[in-house]
Amino acid sequence: MHQFGFIAIFMVLAVLVPVSMLLIPYALTLAGIKPHRPDKVKNDTYECGVRTVGGSWVRFNFRYYYFALSFLIFDVEAVFLFPWAVHARQLHWFGFGAVLVFVAIITVGLAYEWRKKALEWK
Amino acid sequence: MAVSALATGCQPPGFFDGQNLWHEWVVNFFPRIGDSICRGMGGHADGGPPNWLIYLVLGFLGSLIVVNIAALGVPFVVLLERKLLGRFQNRIGPNRVGPFGLLQPVADALKLMTKEDITPAAADKIVFALAPLAFAIPIILMFAPIPWADHASLANLDIGILWVIAVTTAAEAGIFMAGWSSNNKYSLFGAMRAVALLVSYEIPLVLSLLGVVLLAGTLNLSEIVLDQRFAPNILWQPLGFFVFIIAVSAELNRAPFDQLEAESELVSGFHTEYSGMKWAMVQLGEYAALIGFSAIIATLFLSGWKGPLWIPGYIWLVTKMAFILCAFIWVRATIPRMRIDQIMAFGWKFLLPLSIINIFATAAEVIAFPDALPYWLIPINIAFAGACVVGMAKLLGFQPKTRKIVIPGRPVIGDDTPGRIVPLMRGGN
Numbered sequence: 009m010h011q012f013g014f015i016a017i018f019m020v021l022a023v024l025v026p027v028s029m030l031l032i033p034y035a036l037t038l039a040g041i042k043p044h045r046p047d048k049v050k051n052d053t054y055e056c057g058v059r060t061v062g063g064s065w066v067r068f069n070f071r072y073y074y075f076a077l078s079f080l081i082f083d084v085e086a087v088f089l090f091p092w093a094v095h096a097r098q099l100h101w102f103g104f105g106a107v108l109v110f111v112a113i114i115t116v117g118l119a120y121e122w123r124k125k126a127l128e129w130k
Numbered sequence: 131m132a133v134s135a136l137a138t139g140c141q142p143p144g145f146f147d148g149q150n151l152w153h154e155w156v157v158n159f160f161p162r163i164g165d166s167i168c169r170g171m172g173g174h175a176d177g178g179p180p181n182w183l184i185y186l187v188l189g190f191l192g193s194l195i196v197v198n199i200a201a202l203g204v205p206f207v208v209l210l211e212r213k214l215l216g217r218f219q220n221r222i223g224p225n226r227v228g229p230f231g232l233l234q235p236v237a238d239a240l241k242l243m244t245k246e247d248i249t250p251a252a253a254d255k256i257v258f259a260l261a262p263l264a265f266a267i268p269i270i271l272m273f274a275p276i277p278w279a280d281h282a283s284l285a286n287l288d289i290g291i292l293w294v295i296a297v298t299t300a301a302e303a304g305i306f307m308a309g310w311s312s313n314n315k316y317s318l319f320g321a322m323r324a325v326a327l328l329v330s331y332e333i334p335l336v337l338s339l340l341g342v343v344l345l346a347g348t349l350n351l352s353e354i355v356l357d358q359r360f361a362p363n364i365l366w367q368p369l370g371f372f373v374f375i376i377a378v379s380a381e382l383n384r385a386p387f388d389q390l391e392a393e394s395e396l397v398s399g400f401h402t403e404y405s406g407m408k409w410a411m412v413q414l415g416e417y418a419a420l421i422g423f424s425a426i427i428a429t430l431f432l433s434g435w436k437g438p439l440w441i442p443g444y445i446w447l448v449t450k451m452a453f454i455l456c457a458f459i460w461v462r463a464t465i466p467r468m469r470i471d472q473i474m475a476f477g478w479k480f481l482l483p484l485s486i487i488n489i490f491a492t493a494a495e496v497i498a499f500p501d502a503l504p505y506w507l508i509p510i511n512i513a514f515a516g517a518c519v520v521g522m523a524k525l526l527g528f529q530p531k532t533r534k535i536v537i538p539g540r541p542v543i544g545d546d547t548p549g550r551i552v553p554l555m556r557g558g559n
Contacts, residue, residue, distance in 0.1 A: 010185070014285040015274055017189035018196065022270040025197050026263050026411060033243055033407040042406075043246045051251040052404055053314050063252065064318045065310075075474065079329035082497055086336040089489070090292070093343040093547075094495050097500045113485060116197035118482070127478045129471035 074126040078118065085114050135248035139441035157419035160444070162196075164188055192284045196273045200303045204417040205235030211411065211459050218463035239410075247406040250312065257311035262404070262411035265304025271297045277352040279435045279443030291339060294426055298381065301415060302328045303392070309400035320399020323390040323470060327380055331387075331475035335377035337485035341370035341492040342430045345503075351426075352490045355434035362433035365508045366495075367490045371431045373481050378423050380477070383416065385462040389470045424454035480522055487518055 036042040053060040073122075092099065092107050121127055180205060208232065209224065216223025224231035245405055275290035277283040287293050302324060309321020343349060345366055346357040354363075364371045380387040391399040401412045428434055428450035435443030468476070491514065495503060 011285040011287050013185065014192065015271075015287070017186065018193040018274050019271060021190070021197050022267050023192040023263075025201060025270070026266045026414075029201075029414075030259075030263070030407055030411065031244075033247055036244060037247075042244045045246070046248070050248060053250050053252050053312075054397070055315065056397075064313050068318065068322070070322055070325075072322075072329060072474070075326060075478070076329050078478075080334060082333040083336070086333065086340070087377045089337070089340055090171075090343065090349070093340045093489075093493075094347055094349060096496055097342050097347060100497055102482075104490075104497055107493070108490065111489075115486060118478075122479065124362045127365060127475065129474045 071129055072119070078121060078126075080119065081114060085111065160279055164192065167191060190472060195372055196284045197270060200270045200273050200418045200421065201414065203421050205239060205416050207421055207455060208238070208413070209419050210455065211376050211462075214456065214459045215463055218460070229346050242410040243408055245406040247408065249405075250314070250403050252313040253403065254311040254313065257307050258403075259408070261308035261311060262408045262415070263304070263305050264307055265301050266418070268297045268301040269419045269422065272419070273425075275351050276422070276425045276429060277355055277434060278447060281352075282435075282444070283352055286352055287350065288384050291343065291349045291354075291430075292423075295336060295339075298313040298419060298422075299328070299332065301419070304415070305400050308404070308534050311399070314403050314404040316396045316398075316402045317400050320390040321401070324383065324400060326470070326474065327383070327387060327390060331377045331380035331481070334373050334477060334481035334485045335381060337482070338370045338373035338377065338488060340485075340489050341367045341431070342487070344492045344496050351429055351434075355429055355436055358433035358436060360502065361505070363432040363506070364375070366503055366511060367431065367488070367492065368512050369484060369518055370492070372519065373426060373485045373488065373517060374431070377477075377481060378427065379458060379461065380459075380473070382419050382423060384420070384458060386465040386468050387473055387508070388467060389473060420455065420458065422457070424451040424555050427454050484518055484522055 033042055035043050055061075088110070089107065092103055096103060212234070213223040213231065224234040227233040227237045249258055272294050274284045275287040275293055277286075283290075301320070305324045306321045309319075309324065310318040312318075342354060342363055345363060346354040348354060348357070379385075383390055390396070391401075401409060405414055425447065428447055432450045432454075434450075435447045437443070437446035491511075495507060495511075499507075
């Protein structure tokens with residue numbers, strides 16, 4: 009477990025370094041080296057140089073809905089497969105057969121999805 | 131005992147074969163540093179500082195080295211990419227600042243630091259400021275379990291692979307935060323595409339890793355390297371390598387899968403509104419992920435720090451990483467960007483079945499030869515991988531299409547007459 013202590017120290021440093029990198033420009037602004045002159049046009053949302061029409065926090069048709077559902081299923085499958093992969097030698101052909109059946113059930117689902125054209129980006 | 135922090139901690143005397151020779155220092159550079167810090171603090175003597183203090187100092191110094199590999203490696207990878215892209219496009223690339231343009235990263239850093247930071251008035255300011263951090267921090271964390279040489283990973287995690295996958299996936303939240311908080315339509319599209327890409331390519335990525343896990347029987351990255359003492363995993367796992375490297379380039383949002391930044395249509399997607407140091411942070415995350423994943427690919431498939439000659443392990447690892455980086459850049463310069471529907475179809479209909487086939491082929495091999503795989507399996511594996519890729523492509527009806535361009539009075543471009551090559555760009559076709 010003491011390896012995770014190193015991870016904890018690393019996490020502190022991994023947070024501190026980017027945060028301090030973002031603080032450098034702030035300090036440079038205070039020192040007057042970096043300009044800070046916001047105006048209305050500059051702070052406008054970029055849209056090819058024309059004035060922005062409407063916001064973007066609207067109801068949005070995200071098309072990967074079915075993909076996200078299948079992603080959940082396959083990700084859970086992968087979580088189950090990792091312990092088997094570590095011990096595949098000891099579990100021998102019985103484990104192989106069990107996992108084959110498990111994956112086959114999910115793959116049939118994938119084939120059904122494919123057949124029903126749920127894997128098309130519409 | 132698995133001790134780490136780029137070091138072995140205070141190893142008992144005699145852990146390293148040989149004496150305090152200089153070449154032994156070079157080979158075991160990282161463990162030696164940790165060892166001498168430990169000894170210098172009096173780790174073995176009675177009445178020395180308490181163990182937790184040594185632990186903290188070792189962890190801190192090791193973390194400092196690894197953070198710097200990530201943060202200082204990035205500008206030079208950017209320079210390498212610009213140089214190589216220049217060469218690929220028949221240009222010279224950056225060559226003005228310093229000898230051969232080597233000081234370009236320094237100039238870039240200075241420019242980005244002194245550039246005005248613009249936050250759009252319509253943006254969600256807090257999320258907008260936090261997003262680059264949420265993107266860069268997990269990417270830096272991914273470097274923790276990578277073994278740089280023998281006994282030289284920051285944390286010798288037993289779940290090293292899972293840690294890398296978990297942490298790099300968390301970075302996707304940063305991309306979505308950036309895209310959503312900008313309140314810009316391009317950024318929102320980019321963020322949506324990023325999530326679509328993530329859900330499609332995470333599965334082949336994870337499943338193609340399973341082949342390596344099956345071979346090694348462990349999730350520990352150092353032990354996976356040690357397991358490749360006979361031959362690198364790419365020879366046993368050609369299909370897994372093929373799927374993994376494609377899935378990684380999609381996870382890294384690199385060409386040909388960079389639909390979420392797509393300069394020509396989304397104006398760099400989720401970081402359209404970013405400028406100055408926040409933009410640099412996004413860039414840091416992207417290129418640090420590139421470095422980290424090339425280290426992971428080298429570790430998992432190209433036998434990591436192990437090499438045939440008497441050369442220090444970290445030099446082997448960096449050499450292999452450089453090859454993989456150049457391959458990624460080559461791919462970026464060569465292959466045009468795919469459409470988003472093509473990308474999704476490619477992930478789900480091509481890579482996912484291939485990775486499932488790979489798992490069971492590898493599992494059958496491993497169970498049939500539990501001690502060590504025989505060498506005659508290598509050509510069989512490579513032939514099997516080639517047959518799978520070609521067969522799957524035929525099954526799905528992927529065909530290399532040639533398009534004829536006929537202009538009256540000019541030679542025909544793209545006709546399939548054998549032995550006739552019509553240059554496209556030169557001579558004004």
